[in-house]
Amino acid sequence: MSIEVKNISKTFGSFTALKNISLKIENGELISLLGPSGSGKTTLLRVIAGMELPDPSPDSQVLFFGEDVANRPVGDRKVGFVFQHYALFKHMSVYENIAFGLRVRPRALRPNEATIREKVHSLLALIQLEGFGSRFPKQLSGGQRQRVALARALAIEPQVLLLDEPFGALDAKVRKGLRDWLRGLHDELNTTTILVTHDQEEALEVSDRVVVMNQARIEQVGAPAEVFHHPESEFVIDFLGNVNVFQGRINQGQAVLENMRVKLSDPTIPDGEQAKVYVRPNDITIDKNSIGDSSIEASVTRINRAGVQAKLSLASKNNEEIRVDVSMERLLELGLQLGDTVYVHPTKARVFVPDYTI
């Protein structure tokens, strides 16, 4: 189902959690709200769920399929909500947890016991926990609990699934497995899913689109590859993975730092402006000999070989840290040792000129 929020603001006392947010989520989409804590992503999710009311304003709207649901309480919105800390009912068995949403329906709509049993068993099969129906939440692992929480949310056949950092409390291996499983589930059930996360890897991996949020605002919305490769702001490039920042100055349509020059996408920026050059660690080539006027001299301070690529830490002459990812083959070829002098050359860089509006 398509969901649209328009001009939503939310303040808690003097704290602004959401500032005039508008966003449209397409039917069947899996979209991530990504941002650091305090960026407003969870508040936005809770506003969509109906657990939080947006600040009253004549032009603010929450639309489900074009219909304003602002006055509909959470229970009437048919949303499946999954919490970071599961929020399972501890005194109920797994079976009863999943059946809860069916049992609390008004009498006329309540399915009979046989239907409930069938439904719960099919959900247990879906979350691969057949035979766990009589267990209690305390007797399950974190990953299992979160799957039960998901099944409980799915039991009411929600039109939209809202997940609030669902894998945040799980360890790395489990969360990766669950993440892939969630993507499969989303495709199978054909729901609309909104996932809140502060983990950029998670967001980039499972989503159709990513909404990057910062300080109560949306920074950028786009497909994972788009936000990763074409970040529109310093915040986005900084938040999505490691990045090196170089301070430079604009000169003849190029950003200049030491004797390195980076071409600007917009050559009209006047000379003399301060420029920040962002370069990802794997967009840097490294050599033992100078590569002419577009390289920076640095010395090797750390070599980490654990991983598919080796991670190097270098120190420039100004003692700024430069992080570089190189392939193992390249590392062997260069025969690098700690303290060696190398020359780095960015192959791809993004230049932002502070306070200069394009």
Next chain:
Amino acid sequence: MTKNRKAALPGFGLTMGYTLLYLSLIVLIPLIALFLKAATMDFSEFYQTVTSKRVLAAYRLTFGASLIAALINTFFGAIVAWSIVRYRFFGRRFLDAIIDLPFAMPTAVSGIALMAIYARTGLIGKYLEPLGIKTAISPLGIVIALTFIGLPFVVRTLQPALEELDGESEQAAASLGANRLQTFFRVIVPSLLPSLLTGFTLAFARALGEYGSVIYIAGNIPMKTEIASLLIVSKLDTSDVPGAAAIAVVMLMATFLILLLVQGIQWWSQRITGRN
């Protein structure tokens, strides 16, 4: 396995030894003395003492009034704890402090205070009297006194449990379509049940042994408003120590069985839900 492997936390021997000694001196030895005293009677004498009409009436009154008082406290104490924990209002701290008063006051003072209010000429008693409700010198008065002294037990055991309730379970219930009543009875109450049961047990046990606050308001009419503790004291007054001990032993055993039963229920419910 080595014999002299040191535990990470030292002092087990010392503290355990102290615990056993302390418990023996303060609790176990007096209890044994009580049993020994009761055993100076032969069995038929013992049986006659504890099944005499007056004693049976006192047992009935004591257990009955304590049960009613504990139930009242469980219900209203829960409401008090709920409002203190869940809402922020002016005077909340003050209310919170008042709850401990029945705890802190000498029971005789409570007794006199209750009497001043509920006697025929008392503040409330004088309005109830014309309605035919007799509060002083009646079982009702005893229930009032026992309710008074039992309240802190329920409130104080329930408070931490209420504070621990995560708002998220309630929100989860709401998102699944439960209305407020359903959320309250299916989610909140069951998670509070263990604490409610503990609070009830404590209030009940406290009421069973209460003496000071009851004797003034009860009037102590044999067969009518005479509680077991008072009967024990009056036996002691007539130097019938074995008789007093006999009544006490039966009280003790009954109390013990009730506590055991409640603990058993607790243990069982925790075991099936995997809680510890």
